Amino acid sequence: MRHEHRSHDHGDQGQxxxxxxxxxxxxxxxxxxxxxxxAGGRVVAxxxxxxxxxxxFVPGKKTRAWGYNGQVPGPVLEARVGDxxxxxxxxxxxxxxxxxxxxxxxxxxxxxxxxxxxxxxPGETFTYRFFLPDAGTFWYHPHSNETAxxxxxxxxxxxxxxxxxxxxxxxxxxxxxxxxxxxxxxxxPAGGMIERHDGRQGGTLLVNGRERPxxxxxxxxxERWRIVNSSSARYVRLSIGxxxxxxxxxxxGLVPAPVTxxxxxxxxxxxxxxxxxxxxxxxTIAVEGLRYNQGSVAPARRRTYATVRVGAAAPSRAAxxxxxxxxxPLVTGPVVPTREVRLGFKMxxxxxxFTINHEQHHRDEPVRVxxxxxxxxxxxxxxxxxxxLHGFFFQVLExxxxxxxxxxxxxxxxIPPAGRVRIAxxxxxxxxxxxxxxxxxxxxxxxxxAHFEVVR
Numbered sequence: 001m002r003h004e005h006r007s008h009d010h011g012d013q014g015q016x017x018x019x020x021x022x023x024x025x026x027x028x029x030x031x032x033x034x035x036x037x038x039a040g041g042r043v044v045a046x047x048x049x050x051x052x053x054x055x056x057f058v059p060g061k062k063t064r065a066w067g068y069n070g071q072v073p074g075p076v077l078e079a080r081v082g083d084x085x086x087x088x089x090x091x092x093x094x095x096x097x098x099x100x101x102x103x104x105x106x107x108x109x110x111x112x113x114x115x116x117x118x119x120x121x122p123g124e125t126f127t128y129r130f131f132l133p134d135a136g137t138f139w140y141h142p143h144s145n146e147t148a149x150x151x152x153x154x155x156x157x158x159x160x161x162x163x164x165x166x167x168x169x170x171x172x173x174x175x176x177x178x179x180x181x182x183x184x185x186x187x188x189p190a191g192g193m194i195e196r197h198d199g200r201q202g203g204t205l206l207v208n209g210r211e212r213p214x215x216x217x218x219x220x221x222x223e224r225w226r227i228v229n230s231s232s233a234r235y236v237r238l239s240i241g242x243x244x245x246x247x248x249x250x251x252x253g254l255v256p257a258p259v260t261x262x263x264x265x266x267x268x269x270x271x272x273x274x275x276x277x278x279x280x281x282x283x284t285i286a287v288e289g290l291r292y293n294q295g296s297v298a299p300a301r302r303r304t305y306a307t308v309r310v311g312a313a314a315p316s317r318a319a320x321x322x323x324x325x326x327x328x329p330l331v332t333g334p335v336v337p338t339r340e341v342r343l344g345f346k347m348x349x350x351x352x353x354f355t356i357n358h359e360q361h362h363r364d365e366p367v368r369v370x371x372x373x374x375x376x377x378x379x380x381x382x383x384x385x386x387x388x389l390h391g392f393f394f395q396v397l398e399x400x401x402x403x404x405x406x407x408x409x410x411x412x413x414x415i416p417p418a419g420r421v422r423i424a425x426x427x428x429x430x431x432x433x434x435x436x437x438x439x440x441x442x443x444x445x446x447x448x449x450a451h452f453e454v455v456r
Contacts, residue, residue: 108432199233252409
């Protein structure tokens with residue numbers, strides 16, 4: 001990790017853009033130059049290398065994996081609101097890749113999709129650079145051949161800190177995943193009609209790249225857990241041994257006030273920040289994914305992700321205020337939707353293709369900067385789909401006609417089988433090409449995604 005690096009040397013980014021559309025290159029150059037820290041901020045720079053590595057998902061079994069800087073997940077990237085994040089990515093994989101900065105409100109040329117940059121070929125280097133306006137728990141992953149690259153281990157967490165955060169005794173970043181291994185401990189090849197329909201769900205559950213780790217925690221203390229569900233398709237109905245915990249934040253940062261609960265549903269790509277504890281000395285507590293029914297997919301059975309072992313008591317300084325953040329509602333009172341997004345499917349020679357508004361890889365109408373968007377996301381299938389909007393946060397207005405229990409900013413929301421979710425969002429002044437899609441990676445790859453433009 002490098003700090004206070006303010007050079008405008010892009011490394012080999014020119015290689016990453018040779019033969020690219022000149023307007024794409026110009027957009028990248030402009031976004032790179034315009035990314036400057038706020039007063040008191042800094043440039044926080046990281047070097048990442050995507051490469052093959054040996055990794056022990058299961059203790060004692062070495063797996064040929066892919067990782068950033070030789071680890072799974074990749075390193076936790078940390079910065080503060082007002083900083084500029086600069087990440088120089090070297091691609092040492094045998095195939096092209098990119099990085100999508102999931103949940104970040106950044107310029108379109110830095111979003112890391114095939115629409116806004118040419119993929120980074122093997123041996124090339126590319127530099128991402130963007131301003132950080134929001135505190136929260138985010139993550140990064142490829143947006144090129146995602147079904148294979150994420151399954152092999154290419155993902156990592158990104159923490160952006162802000163002022164006035166609640167004070168707890170300790171903090172953990174827990175990245176949840178699953179992987180499908182063969183008898184020799186190697187990642188099974190992707191494919192098959194069932195996997196195409198259900199999404200890929202592996203039998204080995206992981207926390208921070210390890211199967212069923214033990215987490216040591218001091219009695220009497222309360223910790224902040226930043227949790228990312230990086231699974232290709234697995235929903236996690238998260239329980240901490242059935243004990244109550246407090247929800248502090250979701251995709252877009254802190255919620256207005258702590259919400260006490262005993263379980264929370266994490267769709268693929270979802271994040272939550274929760275306050276866990278205090279517990280008593282000597283307790284052993286399971287971090288579990290409870291049974292969950294995804295509709296036409298075989299129900300997920302109850303599984304253990306990790307075990308918390310509570311040690312000797314330690315003094316606590318945890319202070320969680322009654323008010324965490326002010327969030328102004330985008331919509332008050334009745335509203336007419338501006339768009340309907342219909343998630344569907346159609347049969348094909350491959351078994352099933354997934355669609356948006358009856359098309360694979362749908363091209364949607366543009367939206368204008370400053371014009372409120374109210375979208376109805378309609379699930380015309382009999383299974384769950386996690387809807388993800390790139391580059392912008394939205395507020396959930398209704399799920400099947402019912403208002404949510406609390407106001408929050410989100411970038412991913414589960415759309416239940418045969419369900420309807422109404423969201424509201426405001427396109428701020430970041431014109432360019434964007435996308436939205438189902439974050440079950442196999443559904444995204446088989447067509448359940450759409451492209452649209454934000455225009456002035």
